[in-house]
Amino acid sequence: MSADVAIVGIGIHPFGRTPGVSGRRQAVVAARAALADAGVGFADLQFAFGGSHSAGDADTLVSELGLTSLPFINVANGCATGGSALISAYAAIMSGLHDLGIVIGFDKHERGAFNTDPAEHGIGAWYGETGLMLTTQFFGMKIQRYLHRTGMDAGVLTKIAAKAFRNGALNPKAWRRTPLSEAEIAASPMISHPLTQYMYCSPAEGAVALVLCRADRAHHYTDRPVFLRGATLRSRRYGSFEVFSPWLAIERADSPTVDAARAVFEQAGIGPDEVDVAQLQDTESGAELMHMAETGLCAHGEQDGLIAEGATEIGGRLPVNTDGGCIANGEPIGASGLRQVYENVLQLRGDAGAHQVPGGPRVGFTHVYGAPGISACTLLTR
Amino acid sequence: MRTVDDSLFTDTPDGVALVGSRCADCGAHTFPRQGGCPRCTGDSMQDVPLARTGTLWSFTVQGFRPKPPYAGPPEFEPYGVGYVELPEQVIVEARLTESDPDRLWIGMPMVLELVPFRTDDAGTPVLTFAFAPAREEGR
Numbered sequence: 001m002s003a004d005v006a007i008v009g010i011g012i013h014p015f016g017r018t019p020g021v022s023g024r025r026q027a028v029v030a031a032r033a034a035l036a037d038a039g040v041g042f043a044d045l046q047f048a049f050g051g052s053h054s055a056g057d058a059d060t061l062v063s064e065l066g067l068t069s070l071p072f073i074n075v076a077n078g079c080a081t082g083g084s085a086l087i088s089a090y091a092a093i094m095s096g097l098h099d100l101g102i103v104i105g106f107d108k109h110e111r112g113a114f115n116t117d118p119a120e121h122g123i124g125a126w127y128g129e130t131g132l133m134l135t136t137q138f139f140g141m142k143i144q145r146y147l148h149r150t151g152m153d154a155g156v157l158t159k160i161a162a163k164a165f166r167n168g169a170l171n172p173k174a175w176r177r178t179p180l181s182e183a184e185i186a187a188s189p190m191i192s193h194p195l196t197q198y199m200y201c202s203p204a205e206g207a208v209a210l211v212l213c214r215a216d217r218a219h220h221y222t223d224r225p226v227f228l229r230g231a232t233l234r235s236r237r238y239g240s241f242e243v244f245s246p247w248l249a250i251e252r253a254d255s256p257t258v259d260a261a262r263a264v265f266e267q268a269g270i271g272p273d274e275v276d277v278a279q280l281q282d283t284e285s286g287a288e289l290m291h292m293a294e295t296g297l298c299a300h301g302e303q304d305g306l307i308a309e310g311a312t313e314i315g316g317r318l319p320v321n322t323d324g325g326c327i328a329n330g331e332p333i334g335a336s337g338l339r340q341v342y343e344n345v346l347q348l349r350g351d352a353g354a355h356q357v358p359g360g361p362r363v364g365f366t367h368v369y370g371a372p373g374i375s376a377c378t379l380l381t382r
Numbered sequence: 383m384r385t386v387d388d389s390l391f392t393d394t395p396d397g398v399a400l401v402g403s404r405c406a407d408c409g410a411h412t413f414p415r416q417g418g419c420p421r422c423t424g425d426s427m428q429d430v431p432l433a434r435t436g437t438l439w440s441f442t443v444q445g446f447r448p449k450p451p452y453a454g455p456p457e458f459e460p461y462g463v464g465y466v467e468l469p470e471q472v473i474v475e476a477r478l479t480e481s482d483p484d485r486l487w488i489g490m491p492m493v494l495e496l497v498p499f500r501t502d503d504a505g506t507p508v509l510t511f512a513f514a515p516a517r518e519e520g521r
Contacts, residue, residue, distance in 0.1 A: 129451055131454055133451070141464070190445045192442045247414075248472070250473060
């Protein structure tokens with residue numbers, strides 16, 4: 001296992017709703033916090049990768065951060081925007097091209113479910129007009145099929161959402177900071193059967209920035225470097241079941257989550273059984289359930305037992321979404337993937353405060369999933 | 383009367399059917415039609431009518447009125463959405479005529495229907511496709 005790339009500075013703008021503060025402004029706050037954390041200035045950076053889905057072009061941030069002529073490359077990969085920026089930074093440093101740079105993810109979405117134009121996905125207008133172009137429906141149908149296949153009870157979905165709000169209450173940067181009971185979650189309006197309103201995340205706002213450098217120079221910037229051991233992105237295969245699919249193949253194949261997770265464990269030379277803390281895409285609570293097994297962290301059908309015994313709690317043996325995940329933080333598309341990495345850096349440094357995993361976690365795993373059937377994963381160690 | 387998109391449909395002796403593509407090289411099917419084969423990466427796709435009956439593969443119920451581009455009638459009623467497996471062809475996503483989740487189950491037989499969806503600005507009824515529980519056939 002080689003350690004070639006280090007994360008030496010992290011910054012975040014609180015997630016949720018910040019009226020009157022643009023997404024770009026939130027990105028600047030996160031970037032300046034990350035620079036301060038690393039003890040460097042923007043003029044010291046040799047490269048930047050960043051992106052947002054709805055809040056503007058990342059490369060325009062130089063007008064506020066400094067006109068230093070550095071190469072700033074925009075990344076647009078939906079939910080994997082942050083992951084793709086990290087892959088790009090990893091490659092820039094591994095290739096020897098650069099030693100020190102920054103990745104920035106930010107967003108600011110309108111209230112309510114995302115409304116995507118079918119034409120952007122190469123789908124006919126009829127698909128949107130007749131009410132099929134909704135991510136919420138996909139997750140309802142995927143978990144419905146999954147519960148049918150594994151025999152797990154739908155009651156596990158309320159337990160996962162309750163954990164998210166419980167963890168969010170411990171995280172000062174989270175949006176939803178009030179615990180909700182399983183009864184309140186189950187009784188909230190039905191969005192897409194069997195998923196209720198409080199089982200879903202909501203589109204939101206937020207920003208995260210990370211300063212990365214060559215691992216052998218990490219101690220110039222911090223005495224507690226966290227190493228990026230792997231970062232992967234995969235698209236869908238023929239036969240997988242993905243969001244915005246007017247049709248599916250009858251022959252079944254693994255999801256891009258399975259491919260991206262397998263690839264990142266191979267890249268890092270680390271096994272799923274070595275993970276001490278995991279941040280998984282929880283667009284809704286069924287996604288967390290399915291992704292626990294798709295990433296290889298447990299077996300299919302084993303999740304309800306793990307959740308019942310408290311294994312995925314902050315103090316459990318497989319803590320999942322320790323910062324409250326998307327359910328408690330909301331989903332700013334360009335920022336969510338880097339939020340997960342930010343949380344794992346806090347955990348590995350021992351700086352997570354009230355939501356700190358006990359026992360000094362050493363290996364952190366992150367996973368995002370989104371349209372049109374993509375997944376990005378990272379592995380961090382200290 | 384018109385449909386949401388005439389290119390999705392074809393007439394068959396058994397009634398209107400969805401039109402998909404079939405790869406002449408590997409046999410993979412898609413819906414709607416497309417030019418490239420997502421399975422073997424070739425470009426020998428041919429039009430094919432899809433089966434009008436199948437079984438429910440998964441389902442949900444849309445509980446809130448979607449934002450535009452959704453163009454449904456002003457009064458919103460929750461509607462069923464599902465994937466229906468058409469034997470040896472493809473699994474198609476569609477609205478369902480049934481919106482009570484307690485009356486839907488994975489594996490139930492389904493049949494294709496054209497159903498009223500909305501009335502356009504010129505007052506013309508617009509039809510779309512939906513799958514109905516097969517027991518309702520011939521109602």
